[in-house]
Amino acid sequence: MRFKIAFMAAALMAGGLSAPAALASVASQDVTAAPTARQLELTRRYIDLTMTEQFEDSLRQMIMAQAEIDPGARGLPDEERRFIAELSADLTADMIPQMLEAMTPVYARIFTEAELEAVIAFYDSELGKSIIEKTMTVMPEAHAAAMTVMPQLMDKMAARMCQHYGCDAGELRAMQGAIRGEVPVAPRRK
Structure with missing residues (x-):
């Protein structure tokens, strides 16, 4: 049982590290005040400036690249892996407007109006637009x-x-292999 828990935790950790939603986490700040209408308006503008049309393309490229290295997909035929990756990319792209809308009040609660006005001024400038464009271009390769x-x-x-759980060396190798998506090899019988 302890190894099932360990495997599940490892799988959650692997999936959680690459999830775009993790970028929206604000665990270190306790902000409970509701954002003002102005903060929401400014946040929507900030998101519009930073989540350009290139965002969807970059996200799609990252999902497709992730499917190529995903241990869970290694055993699938290329056609199946590609189908699942494309489906994931399509569904994620369809959800981007809803994700951004859900993120809006989170950002609006964290940033002050002055901070939002400052980032908007920057990202609306030629330099800011260039940085966003380059950021979106480099995202898949950086990922x-x-x-x-x-x-x-x-x-x-x-x-x-x-x-923590007291595994022996064989169990450690089995866990490492399972985390990497390797097919376990049955021990030889004497």
Whole structure:
């Protein structure tokens, strides 16, 4: 049972690290006041400026790239993996307006009107527009580069979980393999 819990935690961790929704988390700040109408208006403008048309393309590229390296999809035929990735990208793209609308009050509660006016002024400038365009262009490649450290992170996670649960070396290897999506090999019988 303890290993099932460990595997589930590892799977949640792997999925959670790459989820775009994680970027909207504001766990470190306790802001309970409702945003003003002006803060909401400014936040919508800020989101409009920073979530350009390129955002959907960048997101789609990241989802497709993630499907190529996803341990859970390795065993699927290329056509199936591509279908699932494209479906995920399509459904995510369809939900972007709702996601942005859901994020609006979160940002509006955190940023003051003065801060929102300042970021809007910046992102509405030529320099700000150039930075947003380059950010959207580099996002898929930066995401792919960041994902290269995931195997190391997952190995460390498995080691710490085994330390916590008291795994032996064989169980640690099995957990690391499961986290990477490798098919377990049955031990040889003598």
